[in-house]
Amino acid sequence: xxxxxxxxxxxREQSIYNSLxxxxxxxxxxxxxxxxxxxxxxxxxLMRTLLNSLLPTWKPHLSGCxxxxxxxxxxxxxxxxxxxxxxxxxxxxxxxxxxxxxxPLVQPHNFMHSDDYLVLEDESGRVMLRGDHLLPxxxxxxxxxxxxxxxTGAGDFLVEDILEAGLPHQIxxxxxxxxxxxxxFISGLSIGSSSANPLHFQLFVDHITGHLGDEKEQGIAxxxxxxxxxxxxxxxxxxxxxxxxxxxxxxxxxxxxIKELDILLTQIAAGIPLDIMPGxxxxxxxxxxQQPLHRCLFPGSAAYNTFRSCTNPHSFELDNVRxxxxxxQNIDDLAKYSDAENKLExxxxxxxxxxxxxxxxxxxxxxxxxxxxxxxxxxxxxxxFVGNQDKYETSLMKGSDGQVVRLICIPRFAETGTxxxxxxxxxxxxxxxxxxxxxx
Amino acid sequence: MASxxxxxxxxxxxxxxxxxxxxxxxxxxxxxxxxxGSDIVQPPALVSHGSLDLQDEYDxxxxxxxxxxMNMAYGPCLGMSRxxxxxxxNALGLHPPKEVENLLRTGKVNTECLWxxxx
Numbered sequence: 001x002x003x004x005x006x007x008x009x010x011x012r013e014q015s016i017y018n019s020l021x022x023x024x025x026x027x028x029x030x031x032x033x034x035x036x037x038x039x040x041x042x043x044x045x046l047m048r049t050l051l052n053s054l055l056p057t058w059k060p061h062l063s064g065c066x067x068x069x070x071x072x073x074x075x076x077x078x079x080x081x082x083x084x085x086x087x088x089x090x091x092x093x094x095x096x097x098x099x100x101x102x103x104p105l106v107q108p109h110n111f112m113h114s115d116d117y118l119v120l121e122d123e124s125g126r127v128m129l130r131g132d133h134l135l136p137x138x139x140x141x142x143x144x145x146x147x148x149x150x151x152t153g154a155g156d157f158l159v160e161d162i163l164e165a166g167l168p169h170q171i172x173x174x175x176x177x178x179x180x181x182x183x184x185f186i187s188g189l190s191i192g193s194s195s196a197n198p199l200h201f202q203l204f205v206d207h208i209t210g211h212l213g214d215e216k217e218q219g220i221a222x223x224x225x226x227x228x229x230x231x232x233x234x235x236x237x238x239x240x241x242x243x244x245x246x247x248x249x250x251x252x253x254x255x256x257x258i259k260e261l262d263i264l265l266t267q268i269a270a271g272i273p274l275d276i277m278p279g280x281x282x283x284x285x286x287x288x289x290q291q292p293l294h295r296c297l298f299p300g301s302a303a304y305n306t307f308r309s310c311t312n313p314h315s316f317e318l319d320n321v322r323x324x325x326x327x328x329q330n331i332d333d334l335a336k337y338s339d340a341e342n343k344l345e346x347x348x349x350x351x352x353x354x355x356x357x358x359x360x361x362x363x364x365x366x367x368x369x370x371x372x373x374x375x376x377x378x379x380x381x382x383x384x385f386v387g388n389q390d391k392y393e394t395s396l397m398k399g400s401d402g403q404v405v406r407l408i409c410i411p412r413f414a415e416t417g418t419x420x421x422x423x424x425x426x427x428x429x430x431x432x433x434x435x436x437x438x439x440x
Numbered sequence: 441m442a443s444x445x446x447x448x449x450x451x452x453x454x455x456x457x458x459x460x461x462x463x464x465x466x467x468x469x470x471x472x473x474x475x476x477g478s479d480i481v482q483p484p485a486l487v488s489h490g491s492l493d494l495q496d497e498y499d500x501x502x503x504x505x506x507x508x509x510m511n512m513a514y515g516p517c518l519g520m521s522r523x524x525x526x527x528x529x530n531a532l533g534l535h536p537p538k539e540v541e542n543l544l545r546t547g548k549v550n551t552e553c554l555w556x557x558x559x
Contacts, residue, residue, distance in 0.1 A: 034519025041515035045532050123512040370520055371528040 010210065010218055013181050015225040015319045015424070017273060023374040024289035024311040026367055036361045038370040040081060040142075044122065046376055047144035047354070048079045050165055058163050059148055068124035070151040078157065079146045080122035082129075082139050086337065087113045089363075110336055112137060120147060120157065127151070131159035137339040138349070142358035165354035167399035170380035174320045176425055182223050183318065184208060184432065186419040187230035187327065187387030188412025190281070191264075192237065192257025196414040203434045204419060205264055209271045225424070226318055227272050230387025230410050231279020231327025233261050258283070258297050266300035269307040277312045279327035279388060287365035288329060288357060289313060289374060313356055313375070321424055324377070325385035325408075330357035332388075333364045344395050347384055347407045351377065351397065383422060385410055392418050394429040501549050508540045509554045517553040525553070 064077045088111040116136040118129040146163040190196045210221040234257040240250045278284030292309035295302040313326040334346045356375040360366035380403045389409040397405045406427040419432040509517040514529040523544045529536040
């Protein structure tokens with residue numbers, strides 16, 4: 001940390017930023033009426049090539065075969081996309097069904113049922129999966145795995161072992177330079193909603209821009225090199241969207257949250273590099289990958305070159321430390337269709353499956369790519385974050401090849417008043433909480 | 441409707457009825473060849489785009505391209521032009537046949553896949 005000699009002026013640390021969002025941008029894509037079969041094919045091919053290269057080390061005595069080429073009783077390996085048949089998954093056809101069967105009440109937050117079963121599919125065919133090794137509660141539709149087992153008499157496939165793609169290769173973390181540099185993550189500001197307290201965010205902005213505290217506090221704030229806002233920065237009141245044309249009064253009410261956000265972001269952008277990602281409630285497109293929020297929404301902050309509007313998912317490098325993260329839609333979707341102890345486990349699973357959003361396009365909106373799958377994780381990040389979660393959670397995940405990944409669940413700021421600070425030097429993570437309640 | 445005269449049922453004959461400019465339709469008119477034989481047994485569903493299914497230009501080149509369309513190793517064929525699908529297959533390292541590429545780039549063949557406009 002540099003201190004200006006004599007006059008006590010603190011200099012903010014700086015980092016070299018490199019954006020890796022190119023694969024998430026869809027400006028060059030042209031929609032020609034293609035269906036989602038194309039992206040599934042691209043995903044299957046990409047991951048099957050990868051899994052086939054791992055087969056010799058996994059089961060050297062066996063080779064892969066197509067689903068249609070299975071022979072009864074013969075041990076073999078099949079590679080394909082998993083499909084999970086879920087009884088409770090909402091289907092548009094339910095509206096048209098004539099019988100009102102006494103189906104169990106659908107819980108809105110999770111559609112799992114003990115009767116769910118898995119099916120493996122490749123270009124040639126599908127086969128139902130049996131066995132205790134592959135739990136339907138853990139898997140979701142859209143993940144690509146290699147399975148070792150044999151076909152049973154009933155025509156199902158009895159699974160004996162599973163191979164996931166595993167963590168990709170990771171470039172080693174740059175050497176410890178001895179200087180602490182911090183990245184601040186915040187998400188779920190929800191400006192415009194009734195639960196957001198503007199004081200909390202103003203306190204946050206004042207703290208990180210160094211307008212608060214004594215020299216020691218300001219010194220800590222001077223070490224912040226990047227702010228990442230991971231989605232859901234605004235929330236529009238749904239009441240005005242009732243299918244009628246908006247009157248001018250409603251229209252001006254609609255733009256208030258964004259204007260308020262812009263004022264606050266200008267304060268941040270004036271001093272620190274800022275990345276803002278779109279979320280589920282932001283004025284961006286619905287399908288993943290969400291495109292950057294338009295610059296015209298931020299007339300004040302976009303004037304600064306420190307302001308960067310980014311895609312969701314967002315990938316970037318800061319001083320050669322690789323970051324990858326989303327605004328939460330992918331993990332929330334996994335939570336609806338599978339089970340885990342906590343959100344960090346979902347993060348781990350997506351890394352091990354080497355795919356950011358396996359449920360896209362099945363239950364998660366997604367652009368119908370034809371020749372690539374941008375959610376495939378090519379290089380292992382050092383920091384993997386997800387925004388808009390219930391609470392702050394973090395862990396350090398270790399891979400089989402020596403990869404080390406810091407997993408971060410960023411809580412919703414409007415509800416918890418908590419942001420996350422990450423030390424670039426050693427990947428240590430801290431919670432930064434703000435409160436304006438003075439308890440009795 | 442009980443009339444068995446298909447030609448009377450469908451007033452889509454080019455010579456009479458609705459006059460549409462022919463040139464605008466020519467480039468996008470798909471080549472239907474689902475039936476061989478007379479059009480009396482033509483099921484109504486297959487008649488589209490203002491013309492009856494005719495067995496036209498279904499030659500050896502088209503056959504090669506259809507086999508390329510149907511080959512599952514290169515992925516689904518719907519929603520992409522044939523050349524795009526070939527290029528995707530090439531980019532993914534699947535070694536699609538060179539012959540198909542030559543036909544698509546130089547020959548006067550249908551650029552869209554077999555099912556284009558019919559599904």
